[in-house]
Amino acid sequence: xxxxxxxxxxxxxxxxxxxxxxxxxxxxxxxxxxxxxxxxxxxxxxxxxxxxxxxxxxxxxxxxxxxxxxxxxxxxxxxxxxxxxxxxxxxxxxxxxxxxxxxxxxxxxxxxxxxxxxxxxxxxxxxxxxxxxxxxxxxxxxxxxxxxxxxxxxxxxxxxxxxxxxxxxxxxxxxxxxxxxxxxxxxxxxxxxxxxxxxxxxxxxxxxxxxxxxxxxxxxxxxxxxxxxxxxxxxxxxxxxxxxxxxxxxxxxxxxxxxxxxxxxxxxxxxxxxxxxxxxxxxxxxxxxxxxxxxxxxxxxxxxxxxxxxxxxxxxxxxxxxxxxxxxxxxxxxxxxxxxxxxxxxxxxxxxxxxxxxxxxxxxxxxxxxxxxxxxxxxxxxxxxxxxxxxxxxxxxxxxxxxxxxxxxxxxxxxxxxxxxxxxxxxxxxxxxxxxxxxxxxxxxxxxxxxxxxxxxxxxxxxxxxxxxxxxxxxxxxxxxxxxxxxxxxxxxxxxxxxxxxxxxxxxxxxxxxxxxxxxxxxxxxxxxxxxxxxxxxxxxxxxxxxxxxxxxxxxxxxxxxxxxxxxxxxxxxxxxxxxxxxxxxxxxxxxxxxxxxxxxxxxxxxxxxxxxxxxxxxxxxxxxxxxxxxxxxxxxxxxxxxxxxxxxxxxxxxxxxxxxxxxxxxxxxxxxxxxxxxxxxxxxxxxxxxxxxxxxxxxxxxxxxxxxxxxxxxxxxxx
Numbered sequence: 001x002x003x004x005x006x007x008x009x010x011x012x013x014x015x016x017x018x019x020x021x022x023x024x025x026x027x028x029x030x031x032x033x034x035x036x037x038x039x040x041x042x043x044x045x046x047x048x049x050x051x052x053x054x055x056x057x058x059x060x061x062x063x064x065x066x067x068x069x070x071x072x073x074x075x076x077x078x079x080x081x082x083x084x085x086x087x088x089x090x091x092x093x094x095x096x097x098x099x100x101x102x103x104x105x106x107x108x109x110x111x112x113x114x115x116x117x118x119x120x121x122x123x124x125x126x127x128x129x130x131x132x133x134x135x136x137x138x139x140x141x142x143x144x145x146x147x148x149x150x151x152x153x154x155x156x157x158x159x160x161x162x163x164x165x166x167x168x169x170x171x172x173x174x175x176x177x178x179x180x181x182x183x184x185x186x187x188x189x190x191x192x193x194x195x196x197x198x199x200x201x202x203x204x205x206x207x208x209x210x211x212x213x214x215x216x217x218x219x220x221x222x223x224x225x226x227x228x229x230x231x232x233x234x235x236x237x238x239x240x241x242x243x244x245x246x247x248x249x250x251x252x253x254x255x256x257x258x259x260x261x262x263x264x265x266x267x268x269x270x271x272x273x274x275x276x277x278x279x280x281x282x283x284x285x286x287x288x289x290x291x292x293x294x295x296x297x298x299x300x301x302x303x304x305x306x307x308x309x310x311x312x313x314x315x316x317x318x319x320x321x322x323x324x325x326x327x328x329x330x331x332x333x334x335x336x337x338x339x340x341x342x343x344x345x346x347x348x349x350x351x352x353x354x355x356x357x358x359x360x361x362x363x364x365x366x367x368x369x370x371x372x373x374x375x376x377x378x379x380x381x382x383x384x385x386x387x388x389x390x391x392x393x394x395x396x397x398x399x400x401x402x403x404x405x406x407x408x409x410x411x412x413x414x415x416x417x418x419x420x421x422x423x424x425x426x427x428x429x430x431x432x433x434x435x436x437x438x439x440x441x442x443x444x445x446x447x448x449x450x451x452x453x454x455x456x457x458x459x460x461x462x463x464x465x466x467x468x469x470x471x472x473x474x475x476x477x478x479x480x481x482x483x484x485x486x487x488x489x490x491x492x493x494x495x496x497x498x499x500x501x502x503x504x505x506x507x508x509x510x511x512x513x514x515x516x517x518x519x520x521x522x523x524x525x526x527x528x529x530x531x532x533x534x535x536x537x538x539x540x541x542x543x544x545x546x547x548x549x550x551x552x553x554x555x556x557x558x559x560x561x562x563x564x565x566x567x568x569x570x571x572x573x574x575x576x577x578x579x580x581x582x583x584x585x586x587x588x589x590x591x592x593x594x595x596x597x598x599x600x601x602x603x604x605x606x607x608x609x610x611x612x613x614x615x616x617x618x619x620x621x622x623x624x625x626x627x628x629x630x631x632x633x634x635x636x637x638x639x640x641x642x643x644x645x646x647x648x649x650x651x652x653x654x655x656x657x658x659x660x661x662x663x664x665x666x667x668x669x670x671x672x673x674x675x676x677x678x679x680x681x682x683x684x685x686x687x688x689x690x691x692x693x694x695x696x697x698x699x700x701x702x703x704x705x706x707x708x709x710x711x712x713x714x715x716x717x718x719x720x
Contacts, residue, residue: 025230066263068149070118074132074156075542076317077182080122080271081134081153082115086146091137091581094121098132098158105621106609110192110234111270114578122271124232127182131155136251142619143662159537161292162597165347165374166396167314175314176266176290177230179616185264186618187627188228191216192270194235194579199243203229212243214252218449220265223257228264233294235577241493249301251279259309260287270294273546273575278324284308284341293541297570301334308341318351319361319540319547321570322562332357333560335386339373339393340364347374350533352540353383354549355556355563363391365414370394372511377532379539380405382551385558390416390453394511397421398523401533402428404557411435412453415504419456419512420489424529425471427464428556432457432473437502438484439474451504455485456495456512461526491523508711547573566666610639611714614650619656624714628654635671637690637712647671647710650678658713660696662718668692669713677707695719 045408072081079096086092094112095104112121119136126132137150138499167175174180177188184190191203193213203210203216206226210216239251246253256263263286269275272293280299283289283306296303296318303320307314315337323333336356339346340363353359359380362373371393378400380387385407388395391414398421402409408430412418425431433440435448457473465471473484482502486495496507511517524532533539549566550713556563611621617630629649636645648654669691670676676687684706685692703711 007683045302053361058297064096068136068151069153072134072153072156074126074158075161076161076537077126077129078122078124078542078653079126079132079153079156079158080120080542081136082118082120082152083136085119086138086149088140089146089149090141090143091139092119092121093137093139093714094123095135095137096123096126096132096717097135098155099126099128099130100612100614100622101132101620101638102612102644103610103640104135105611107622108190108192109582110232110580112581113271114232115576116578116582117576119581120271124268125178125182125184126158127160129158129160132158158210161316162349162377163314164521165314165349165376165520166345166372166374166519167312167347169345169372170313171288171345173262173264173288175312176292177228177264178266178290179618183330183614183616183618184230185228186630187226188230188264188618190230190232192232192234192580193237194233195237195241196579198237198241205229214242214244217252217265218246220261220263221255221257223261224299229266231265231267233267233269233274233276234580235273235575236275236277236573239300242279245279247282250282250305251300252281254281254286254289256282256285256287256386259285260311261285262287264288266290266292267294268539269295272542273577274360274541274546275547275575276620277573279331280304282307283310283313283343285310286313287311288313290314291316291318293317295321295545295547296336297321297573299323299333302336302338304337305335306339306341306343306346308343310341310343311345313339313343313346316347317539317541318350319354319545320351320356321354321547322567324355329357334358334382335361337384338362339720340367342367342371344369344371344373346372347376348378349374350377350539352379352381352544353387354381355386355551355566357560358381358386358389359383359386361386361391362388362395363393363414363416365391367392370517372396372517374398376400376537377529379403379533380409382556382563385447388413389413389448390418391450392416394509394517395419396512396518397423397527398521399423399526399532401539402426403530404433404551404553404579406558406560408433408447410455411440411447412455413448413450414453414585415451416453417456417509419458420451420460420485422459422523422529423456423461423524424526425460425462426530427466427471427553428462429470429558431460431462431471432484434501435503436482437482438479439470441482441502442470452506453500453504454495454501454508454665456488456508458484458488458491458493459523461529546575590621608717609715612639612644612712613646615646617663618649619648623658625657626655628656631685631710634710635673637669637672637713639669644669644712645711650705650707650709652705654705656714657701658714658716659700660698660716662698665695665717665719666696667715667717668711669715671710671712674709677709679706 070082097104134153139145166358198213207224275295277297280303320336338361373395375397382404390412394417400423402425405428411433413435434452462472475487476483494510615632619626632646676692
């Protein structure tokens, strides 16, 4: 702990020095920061298997190659850069290129934030997995770029999210606001939510304009909103910041008009400090909802509750801390993340549970199935129980890291079937339980008085058991009457029908061997699970979040009381975010920033930007609101020396909207064999070749069809 503290102090001291001499050039700081990064790596590398992470160490090392760039990294469909502040700059333009982005493209202004000692920019929705670069350019008080002070990162390796599991099973539309390739869905609206804007953020949806976080989400309850929605949280948002709550028990209510209504909503955190404090989420009658890269602290009841007729829900890379105090077994809060009420085709993965009490409950007694759940690559960091507790459902539990659990791991009841494979149990008490039999029938009583469920076990490791029979399960092969699990000899082995629970006589349903009911999967080797789950692309938020705590295994492995130090840490937690550049004074509450919405209200375009389209017609820049269809079979166009073969088809329903704050030059690029032809704000224009250029005054613009041609690119360049 002392060594960690000294490292943190060294970093803070260095950042303070850099803040006093912004955009410092030279090798001394780069060298010192590299030494600190290497020291942190050596301290944190606690497993020999760390070398087996999916990316090499070179891919995840902090980059200090460019003067002014303090830290930069690629992560999962995202990348970020921290940069020193430039004297007198009023803000920064940040650009990204790589993957399908052939040239630098301007990112949304809300993604560029001020942390006092440094600035930070995060880019999300990067696809495909590839190397990317960020370019940071200071701007002066008039909004003019100071090009001579621009800095660039080195190449940042971006990986794809792991979309294995039931949320995506036979559902190729993409869960939430994003397609399966990681790009935003066509017509998606993006809103940015901070402490100051949660009440005032606006979204222009297909059914009208709505103001306030809960009001925007509630608009989907009528069933007439067609826009996918990405809700991007910045910094800490507390209960008092929100306009209203649809659920008094949970907080934000996400509800469809009828069972399994397709909403296409993603709730995501930006960077490593996006935190929900004092409330959670309730989903009812929804389909296609995603939660990613969020911290949840002191939720009212559950952090996330899927309650009543939900399907294709994906929850991943979430840090879950204590809920509000209750009595008895609610001392750490109620459920962290629960799935019940006939919810089905759900994935809960890559999430970090910090000493939670009742971590996950899957199923009540009303489910009529099929209720298939995937539960993988989660880190149960000294959490107590329910990892998960399963009733009625069929759950695939694989590649999870059980790290010092004081009560029990997986518990099944009420006819549930669970396939537990390649999980790593380190000092985990009662790793596998079936109610009223096996280990659960020993000692002082059961974890549940309900009839039993069946666990099929394969490839699990039980480490640091200290020779206790309570740390390894009783298999059917050793006790055919009262057992914890059926230990399979291969992962595809079927459990015989005559293997039944002692209470209730339930047989395993063998869902995991039916190709119509299970996805193809090669699980990670069990010995590698601790390193993978705790590694760079493992459980929890980006960089494991900005609120971190190290448990004392000697005490916390067996202690299920509230950890006073962790409790103090989360109750005193405060992000160092000052706000979005230019809007810092309003970010802690009060006046609404000038613009908190992207796409639905087409934010103002500033600086040079090139917008291209993928084969679905989705724009490469969220500064443009696009409705229409794309194609990859309409020829090609050459733009600034690069060839593009995907386009937006100009049809009667096609619309491209954008706003500019100053006079700019517009250039439109059509297929090389076509003649430019389009309407700008209803006025027909025609070019002499496949490009068309026009000077536009500041204002709002819409591009629509004149003739059936294909638009490959839009470039906007500011004029002096």
